[in-house]
Amino acid sequence: GAGVSQTPSNKVTEKGKYVELRCDPISGHTALYWYRQSLGQGPEFLIYFQGTGAADDSGLPNDRFFAVRPEGSVSTLKIQRTERGDSAVYLCASSLRAGHASGYTFGSGTRLTVV
Amino acid sequence: DQQVKQNSPSLSVQEGRISILNCDYTNSMFDYFLWYKKYPAEGPTFLISISSIKDKNEDGRFTVFLNKSAKHLSLHIVPSQPGDSAVYFCAAPTSGTYKYIFGTGTRLKVLA
Numbered sequence: 058g059a060g061v062s063q064t065p066s067n068k069v070t071e072k073g074k075y076v077e078l079r080c081d082p083i084s085g086h087t088a089l090y091w092y093r094q095s096l097g098q099g100p101e102f103l104i105y106f107q108g109t110g111a112a113d114d115s116g117l118p119n120d121r122f123f124a125v126r127p128e129g130s131v132s133t134l135k136i137q138r139t140e141r142g143d144s145a146v147y148l149c150a151s152s153l154r155a156g157h158a159s160g161y162t163f164g165s166g167t168r169l170t171v172v
Numbered sequence: 173d174q175q176v177k178q179n180s181p182s183l184s185v186q187e188g189r190i191s192i193l194n195c196d197y198t199n200s201m202f203d204y205f206l207w208y209k210k211y212p213a214e215g216p217t218f219l220i221s222i223s224s225i226k227d228k229n230e231d232g233r234f235t236v237f238l239n240k241s242a243k244h245l246s247l248h249i250v251p252s253q254p255g256d257s258a259v260y261f262c263a264a265p266t267s268g269t270y271k272y273i274f275g276t277g278t279r280l281k282v283l284a
Contacts, residue, residue, distance in 0.1 A: 061215070088270060092274075097276065098276055099176070099275050102271055105271065112270070113270070159221065160204075160272075163216045165214050166215050
């Protein structure tokens with residue numbers, strides 16, 4: 058597609074529930090990133106995929122968070138047993154290759170609210 | 173670990189004047205530093221970058237300066253326009269070439 062698409066745009070869930078957030082990167086972009094932006098903060102790195110594999114998942118806050126990219130295109134961020142502190146905007150970005158000078162192309166994000 | 177600080181949470185500038193947004197980082201890296209712009213309800217949009225081997229990069233109304241000895245970046249917008257009103261994030265590279273640390277952003281308001 059023309060840009061990075063994230064669905065849903067908004068998600069409200071109850072504490073303790075499981076959620077999945079989807080990211081469709083720009084066609085042909087091999088690198089995909091998940092970031093999380095809490096209120097008043099800048100985007101915070103969660104995980105980076107190069108192709109199908111998670112090259113760096115060091116930003117995932119704990120084992121409730123998991124992400125996959127089985128065919129090297131669409132990625133899903135999965136959060137188990139959600140907590141109120143997980144409320145944030147989850148941003149997905151893609152780039153032609155890692156380290157490209159023009160940086161990432163971000164999606165509009167999924168605003169997750171845990172009540 | 174790399175840390176990025178944008179110490180001015182907000183800035184107001186009159187239309188036509190210069191806007192200067194500042195950013196400090198802690199770790200020198202041989203890579204690109206980035207500036208992003210973000211409008212409400214949209215994802216950040218890449219604005220301009222600068223290589224760590226340069227001290228200036230200009231693109232139209234936007235110029236980024238890099239002072240490596242001071243570990244300081246600044247973004248100059250001249251002349252400022254009302255459409256420039258947005259939150260601006262600087263981002264510095266950390267381990268690897270793919271991972272960026274973002275500042276907390278500066279909200280720029282350009283007054284007509």
